[in-house]
Amino acid sequence: MGSIWEYANPRKFIATTDKLLPWVSALAVVALAGGLIWGFFFTPEDYRQGATVKIIYLHVPAALMAINAWMMMLVASLIWIVRRHHVSALAARAAAPIGATMTVIALITGAIWGQPMWGTWWEWDPRLTSFLILFLFYLGYMALWAAVEDDDTAADLTSVLCLVGSVFAILSRYAVNFWNQGLHQGASLSLDKQENVADVFYYPLLVSIAGFVLLFVALVFLRTQTEIRARRTRALLARERVS
């Protein structure tokens, strides 16, 4: 077993992820189906919220992954800046649309839940607002990738943007906290609490979070492979045109 940097070799990365991808995808399907079916059909209804509580199985994992996808992009960008491995830059690029989609899922499921519970689709609450800002950051990041023609320049620019954006995203998070008192409940899950949500809801939630994580990993693998192959195709085409 060599060092982790061996996977910076695109060929090695594709070979390894090819082997892993069916397993990760299958596990993701099993965990997602298990978590969601368990959550939707085999848990009791909350005595105050009724059936609407069940959206938690989509909302919380999607919100978690929206933030974690950005963290992953941040790490990948740092690796690109420090060690200049192309796979890392491409993985960051591949993760961005997935993270943006997760943000949208979290916002939409939140709105659907908020309508009957808070009586409004949207409220300028700190958590909701910072998610909207996070979505704008994703949009800007993806737009910059799309706008710059040269691949290495694009990778450099977007990774600096990702670093600066992370700082400002955290700043915005605290700024909106200061700006408006929240309607959103506190964190549903944290490691240092005795009981987070009642156990009947907790275990299916954990399963569906695992499903979302696996889904994210599978999608990142797949999209990174696609990016690598697209770049290889472009290089081959360019070579043919020259000869």
Next chain:
Amino acid sequence: MIALLIRDLRLAVRAGGGFGLGLAFFLIVVVLVPFGVGPNSGLLSKIAPGILWVGALLACLLSLDRIFALDWEDGSLDLLATAPLPMEAIVSIKALAHWLTTGLPLVLAAPVFGLLLSLPEAGYQPLLISLLLGTPALSVIGTFGAALTVGLKRGGLLLSLLVLPLYVPTLIFGAEMARRGIEGLETTTPLMMLAGITCGAIALLPFASAAVLRVNLR
């Protein structure tokens, strides 16, 4: 460095456009708002600090792409890059020139435009202080955005998409401070936060801007 600053200021004043345009845009935003929400002076005085802040921010945004675009087109940016001046200094000077030609006039014009929006008397001082403290951050952050998009053909729209989310914390604390001042509440906390953001941006962002500018000039 000073020569560069003087050159930039002279260009901004003589080339026309950039200098007055931001102010004119600010005025138009301020004039359009009463048309949009109605001439009720009670409502206007309530939203005046927010409108002035958003207007100043948009006017600032409008002139951002001029920071590097002209120098990029005629090649003087390449010359500057090979000059014995470090890139960080060039970027800082550019940001300073942008602030002097755009941010400072906006700050000075804001009280006059406050009259148009029937800003309450207690609001002038906190509004002025918050704008004076906040606009340098807008210029520095904007310079980073301009450095990111300098080589792009249609960078203008992308520039707004990149820079506006970065403006959020500055806007929140700036407008909050002005609003608290009007209501007679304590303004120290937003003042400190705003000053912190500005100092942090001035201290750190030139390095990021210089890094992306080097990439773009490669």
